[in-house]
Amino acid sequence: MERILSMIGLAKKAGLVEIGEEPVGSAARAKHARVILVAGDAAASSVRRAYSFAQAGNCLCLTIDAAKDQLGSALGRTSVAMVAVTDIGFAESIVKKLAALDEARYGAAAEQLRVKAKRAAERKAEQLQHEKNLQQGKKRKKVTKEKSVAEPAAEKKPASAKSSAKSGGRGKTAAKTETNRFANSRPVKKGKGSFKKTK
Numbered sequence: 001m002e003r004i005l006s007m008i009g010l011a012k013k014a015g016l017v018e019i020g021e022e023p024v025g026s027a028a029r030a031k032h033a034r035v036i037l038v039a040g041d042a043a044a045s046s047v048r049r050a051y052s053f054a055q056a057g058n059c060l061c062l063t064i065d066a067a068k069d070q071l072g073s074a075l076g077r078t079s080v081a082m083v084a085v086t087d088i089g090f091a092e093s094i095v096k097k098l099a100a101l102d103e104a105r106y107g108a109a110a111e112q113l114r115v116k117a118k119r120a121a122e123r124k125a126e127q128l129q130h131e132k133n134l135q136q137g138k139k140r141k142k143v144t145k146e147k148s149v150a151e152p153a154a155e156k157k158p159a160s161a162k163s164s165a166k167s168g169g170r171g172k173t174a175a176k177t178e179t180n181r182f183a184n185s186r187p188v189k190k191g192k193g194s195f196k197k198t199k
Helices: 002-013 021-029 044-057 068-074 089-101 103-166 173-180
Strands: 017-019 037-040 060-063 081-085
Touching: 002 017, 002 068, 002 081, 002 089, 017 021, 021 044, 021 081, 037 044, 037 089, 044 060, 044 081, 060 089, 060 103, 081 089, 089 103
Parallel strands: 037 060
Antiparallel strands: 017 081, 037 081
């Protein structure tokens, strides 16, 4: 039991344990609690509340053989009736150790948490792969953009070559004459006859 209590203490140092009735209840309602551990000498009302929290948060609730004083000393408090472990890894290892002590009492809970931990690991791996795919997808889009910009420029060259071929090599001179066509012309002055007033 000492090893289990020290593991709960480690989880508390990592910030993965909620201590006391109110924090445990809020963690369970927010679906953050993975397992709720209740001290062996906790009051019946506390045990009932812990089980209702577990039902609301869809998590396990287990009564351990440690007294409130023992659980409190492991967590740096004088007395603790219930705690909620919010990390699936810590929860699985704690319940596995409990199952090693009493297989009949905690074996089914350990198996259930093992399955949950496996699913959580798979989801995490899928999420990491998805993020990696998104990053690679962005790089691919950049490459395709550059290609699409380069391709029209390449397509424009043959078009100008065709036009010059049609004009018989006079493409450049024709363009020059079009730009210089109105070079010496005077600006148009708008006179009386430029538009008619409607009555």
